[in-house]
Amino acid sequence: RKEVEQDPGPFNVPEGATVAFNCTYSNSASQSFFWYRQDCRKEPKLLMSVYSSGNEDGRFTAQLNRASQYISLLIRDSKLSDSATYLCVVIGSNDYKLSFGAGTTVTVRA
Amino acid sequence: NAGVTQTPKFRVLKTGQSMTLLCAQDMNHEYMYWYRQDPGMGLRLIHYSVGEGTTAKGEVPDGYNVSRLKKQNFLLGLESAAPSQTSVYFCASSSQASGETQYFGPGTRLLVL
Numbered sequence: 001r002k003e004v005e006q007d008p009g010p011f012n013v014p015e016g017a018t019v020a021f022n023c024t025y026s027n028s029a030s031q032s033f034f035w036y037r038q039d040c041r042k043e044p045k046l047l048m049s050v051y052s053s054g055n056e057d058g059r060f061t062a063q064l065n066r067a068s069q070y071i072s073l074l075i076r077d078s079k080l081s082d083s084a085t086y087l088c089v090v091i092g093s094n095d096y097k098l099s100f101g102a103g104t105t106v107t108v109r110a
Numbered sequence: 111n112a113g114v115t116q117t118p119k120f121r122v123l124k125t126g127q128s129m130t131l132l133c134a135q136d137m138n139h140e141y142m143y144w145y146r147q148d149p150g151m152g153l154r155l156i157h158y159s160v161g162e163g164t165t166a167k168g169e170v171p172d173g174y175n176v177s178r179l180k181k182q183n184f185l186l187g188l189e190s191a192a193p194s195q196t197s198v199y200f201c202a203s204s205s206q207a208s209g210e211t212q213y214f215g216p217g218t219r220l221l222v223l
Contacts, residue, residue, distance in 0.1 A: 004152070043200055043214035044153070087152070097143075097168065098212065102152040 003027060004090050004102035013078050013108055020074040021104045023088030033064055033071050034090040037084045038103065044087055078108045089099075111136050111183045116201050116215035123191045129219050131186040133201030141204045142188045143168075143183040143212065144176060146197040153200065159184055 003061040006023045011020045025033075033050035048055065049069050061074040075082055088101035114135045123129060133142065140161050145153040145168075155168030159178040173195060175187045184203075188195060198219050202212040 008150070041217075044214050045214070046211050094125075097155055097158065100145075100152040100154075102150055 001015070003099040004101040006088050006104045007065055008102060008104060010107050013106070014039045015078055015080060015108055017078050017108075018074065018076050019078055019106055020072060021086070022070045022072045023101050025088075025090045025099075026069070027092050028037075028069060030090045030092050033090040035062060035071075035073050036087040036089055036100075038087055039084050043056040047086070074108070080108050080110060082106060083108045087106055113137065114201055114203055114213050114215035114219050116199075118218060119216065120219045121221070123188075123220065125222060127191050127194060128187070128189050129191065131199055131201075133184045133186070134182055134213055135203040135213070136182065137203060137205070137213065138181070139203035139213075140181070140204045141206075142178065143202045144174070144184065144186045145202065146170065147200060148197050156186065178212045193222045196220060196222045
């Protein structure tokens, strides 16, 4: 079983729509969680960290569900510029190595 | 600041040839990493370094070697390239042990024929 699993999508949504997707992780001892964004043929960049209490950054909301071992990302009022692949990243306890999901592709259409 | 740079950007090799990928960072980061990214697989850690002169194996180290002779540079070597090593290689660096914010280079696209 992969350490981090994501629905690859693609999620095709119109501008202004809300889109949400999850990521599951297998290591119950995982301590840190993040969402990275990767544009086509570019390097990944940190989008946001995911805190236990959930957190927002503008139109983006991240949630953590430790009991079910998943994190989620919700994008409100989608923009064309939100089109990208979103990578779920997990760090285990006593470890500084990141485990990446394969990514969820979101395409926002005009 | 240039951040993290990688050279070359693109390379074609024949099976059995060797090459070295160079990663350089100007952020004075202690930690550096080499990943490969393949379709449907996500990024996989090849080797990493927690400081100058130290290296360690990651998830998929076979067929690769690394060196960190200078803090700002992390080299990835392929001694005898194989078609299975066709991939996009990303270098990253971070200042914290948690690796919270890893800064990635633009990637090197390698094709092994």
